[in-house]
Amino acid sequence: xxxxxxxxxxxxxxxxxxxxxxxxxxxxxxxxxxxxxxxxxxxxxxxxxxxxxxxxxxxxxxxxxxxxxxxxxxxxxxxxxxxxxxxxxxxxxxxxxxxxxxxxxxxxxxxxxxxxxxxxxxxxxxxxxxxxxxxxxxxxxxxxxxxxxxxxxxxxxxxxxxxxxxxxxxxxxxxxxxxxxxxxxxxxxxxxxxxxxxxxxxxxxxxxxxxxxxxxxxxxxxxxxxxxxxxxxxxxxxxxxxxxxxxxxxxxxxxxxxxxxxxxxxxxxxxxxxxxxxxxxxxxxxxxxxxxxxxxxxxxxxxxxxxxxxxxxxxxxxxxxxxxxxxxxxxxxxxxxxxxxxxxxxxxxxxxx
Numbered sequence: 001x002x003x004x005x006x007x008x009x010x011x012x013x014x015x016x017x018x019x020x021x022x023x024x025x026x027x028x029x030x031x032x033x034x035x036x037x038x039x040x041x042x043x044x045x046x047x048x049x050x051x052x053x054x055x056x057x058x059x060x061x062x063x064x065x066x067x068x069x070x071x072x073x074x075x076x077x078x079x080x081x082x083x084x085x086x087x088x089x090x091x092x093x094x095x096x097x098x099x100x101x102x103x104x105x106x107x108x109x110x111x112x113x114x115x116x117x118x119x120x121x122x123x124x125x126x127x128x129x130x131x132x133x134x135x136x137x138x139x140x141x142x143x144x145x146x147x148x149x150x151x152x153x154x155x156x157x158x159x160x161x162x163x164x165x166x167x168x169x170x171x172x173x174x175x176x177x178x179x180x181x182x183x184x185x186x187x188x189x190x191x192x193x194x195x196x197x198x199x200x201x202x203x204x205x206x207x208x209x210x211x212x213x214x215x216x217x218x219x220x221x222x223x224x225x226x227x228x229x230x231x232x233x234x235x236x237x238x239x240x241x242x243x244x245x246x247x248x249x250x251x252x253x254x255x256x257x258x259x260x261x262x263x264x265x266x267x268x269x270x271x272x273x274x275x276x277x278x279x280x281x282x283x284x285x286x287x288x289x290x291x292x293x294x295x296x297x298x299x300x301x302x303x304x305x306x307x308x309x310x311x312x313x314x315x316x317x318x319x320x321x322x323x324x325x326x327x328x329x330x331x332x333x334x335x336x337x338x339x340x341x342x343x344x345x346x347x348x349x350x351x352x353x
Contacts, residue, residue: 003019003028003169003170003212003215004019004169004173005018005019005021005048005050005053005169005170005171005172005173006018006019006048006053006056006057006060006173008060008133008134008137011130012063012126012127012130013067015032015033015034015064016032016033016039016057016060016061016064017030017031017032017033018030018031018033018042018047018048018057019031019048019170020042020047021046021047021048021049021170021204021207021208022045022046022047024170024207024208024211025207025208025210025211031047033057033060033061033064034064034067035064035065035067036061036062036064036065036085036088036089038064039057039058039060039061039064039089040061040088040089040092042057043057043058043089043092043093043099044092044093046202049166049170049171049204050166050167050170050171050172050176050243051096051097051098051099051171051243051244051245051246051277051281052098052140052143052144052171052172052173052177052278052280052281053140053170053171053172053173054092054093054096054098054099055096055098055099055101055102055136055140055280056102056133056136056137056140056172056173058089058090058092058099058102058103059102059103059105059106059132059133059136059137060133060137061085061089062082062085062086062089062103062106062107062129062133063126063129063130063133065081065082065085065086066078066081066082066122066125066126066129069081069122069123069125069126070122073122074122075114075118075119075120075121075122075125076114077122078122078125078126079110079111079114079125082106082107082110082125082129083107083110086103086104086106086107089103090103093295094293094294094295095245095246095254095292095293095294095295095321095322096245096246097245097246097280097281097282097283098245098278098280098281101280102136102280105132105136106129106132106133106136109128109129109132110125110128110129113125113128137173138173140172140173140174140278141172141173141174142174142336143172143174143278143279143280143336144172144173144174144175144176144177144180144278144336145174145175145180145184146336146337147177147180147181147276147277147278147334147335147336148175148180148181148183148184149184150334150335150336150338150339151180151181151184151241151274151276151334151339152181152184152185152188152190154181154239154241154272154274154332154334155181155182155185155190155192155239156190156192156238157190157191157192158191158192159190159192159193159238159239160192160193160194160195160231160236160237160238161182161192161193161194161195161237161238161239161240161241162194162195162197162228162231162232162237162239162240162241162262163178163179163182163194163195163196163197163205163209163240163241163242164197164199164205164225164240164242164255164256164258164259164262165197165199165204165205165209165242165243165255165256165258165259166179166199166204166205166208166209166212166243167179167209167242167243167276168180168208168209168212168213169212170208170212171243176212176243177243177244177276177277177278177334178241178242178243178274178275178276179209179212179213180276181241181274181276181334182194182213182218182241183216183218186216186217186218191219192218192219193219193220193221194213194218194219194220194221195221195222195223195228195231195236195237196209196210196213196220196221196222196223197223197224197225197228197258197262198222198223198224198225199225199256199258200225200258200302201301201302201305201319202301204256205222206222210222225258228261228262228265229265229268229269232265232266232268232269232271233269237266237269237271238271238272239271239272239273239274240262240263240266240271240272240273240274241274241275241276241334242255242256242259242262242274242275242276243255243275243276243277244275244276244277244281245281245322246281246283246286246292247275247277247281247282247283247333247348248283248286248287248288248289248291248292249282249283249284249285249286249287249288249345249348249349250287250288250289250327250343250344250345250348251327251330251333251340251343251344251345251347251348252288252289252290252292252324252325252326252327253275253277253289253324253325253327253330253333254289254292254294254322254323254324254325255275255322255323255325256321256322256323257320257321257322257323258323259322259323259325260323260324260325261323263325263326263329263330264329266329267329272331272332273325273329273330273331274330274331274332274333274334275325275330275332275333275334276333276334276335277333277334277335278335278336279335279336279337279352282348282352284348284349284352287345289324289325289326290324292322292324294320294321294322294323294324295320295321295322296318296319296320296321297319297320297321298319299316299317299319301319302317302319303315303317327343327344330342330343333348335351337351337352338351
């Protein structure tokens with residue numbers, strides 16, 4: 001059984017339960033988030049991660065932001081409180097566009113509801129926001145399923161598939177993006193091997209992807225990131241498939257640091273390079289990947305490993321969390337709507353209609 005990264009418990013007065021991904025695979029611990037601030041901390045600290053999961057978590061956080069809204073709270077005051085929390089939540093992480101997409105959608109829903117119902121109560125506003133958050137969650141589940149169906153045809157019996165970071169159930173509300181393709185292929189009876197990059201510095205591949213695939217009964221081999229090129233040279237890799245955190249209008253895609261290097265290696269060895277992502281990950285306001293903001297994280301993530309310092313004390317560190325793969329290096333974008341081969345701005349706009 002594939003674990004669910006996050007789940008809402010109860011009615012609109014309930015709470016968000018998330019798997020603390022910082023503790024995996026050693027311990028399966030769930031965090032009870034009862035406020036928007038607690039969700040913010042979970043996103044910021046990577047307790048919950050993956051672009052789609054971040055978007056869903058943020059949507060539910062807006063419900064929590066109205067938790068203390070009383071029956072007598074003025075509608076405009078409740079909206080002001082919601083808007084303020086949306087702005088705050090948007091600062092949790094800068095690269096994953098799903099975060100901003102979900103918050104903008106929630107705020108737009110609230111604004112339109114108030115315009116149509118100026119005499120509504122703050123409790124009614126909260127109920128509408130709760131329904132919208134649940135819709136975002138369900139759409140994410142359905143999106144994962146469609147990505148899997150659209151991409152499984154690229155997986156053949158006996159293939160060796162390389163993946164990077166974690167783009168599975170732990171990164172979404174459903175079965176994942178890149179891993180959904182693998183799950184769907186496995187359900188169809190295809191047997192293949194997945195080579196999992198450990199994904200330094202936080203080991204999302206070794207800790208999370210390997211854990212997920214093992215639960216699903218898929219043959220998995222963990223490798224160090226710098227082994228990928230040699231495996232390609234040996235003919236062990238038939239395709240690379242990863243997720244994405246933001247895709248520019250021209251098809252350039254930001255994903256976990258190290259993805260760009262894999263795209264170059266795949267190109268050199270004539271290996272297909274796929275990116276699986278939902279349409280909500282596309283940001284058409286950004287022309288190329290050069291405009292995508294790249295999050296730089298705490299230096300201690302590199303200075304230490306599993307709580308132990310591995311560098312000289314106070315060593316200078318550069319720690320970008322993402323890099324950008326040019327569209328020309330991408331064989332196809334596998335989305336919930338379509339497969340976009342040799343992506344370009346024109347093809348992307350056509351597919352999103």
